[in-house]
Amino acid sequence: MSATYEKLVDLLVTHFAVEREKIRPDATFEELDLDSLFLVELLLVLQTELDMELADDAVNRTDTFGHLAELVEGRLGVTP
Template sequence: MSAMYEKLVDILGNHFAVDRGTITPEATFEDLKMDSLFLVEFLLVIQSEFDVKLEDDAATLTDTIGHVAHLLEDRTKATAQ
């Protein structure tokens, strides 16, 4: 797994008390029993943690954790350039 994915797992586990055993790259936010309010909070934490700007619709409940990790990898690379 990528370092970004591992950081997201840490955020989900530490900030939101999601059972790490349920988190996989293919897991969606729906799979993790999260709602739209959770997703908004999660995106806010990510923006703060990684100093990136994400649109409100950057992720949906049907997106996977792996998808969000790739999105962040792309955004942080673009910010670094």
């Protein structure tokens, strides 16, 4: 996995108490029991921790964690 992916895993674990073992690239936020309020909070954390902004509707509950990682890497200009 990429450094960005690992950073996102760390953010979920430390800021949202998600069990590291549950986080997989193909896991949806819904499968991780994370609601729409979580997604708003996550975008705020990304803005603070990674100094980047994503639109409020950039991710939804049915998106996968891998999709988020790709989206963030694209915004940061990182190649996976």
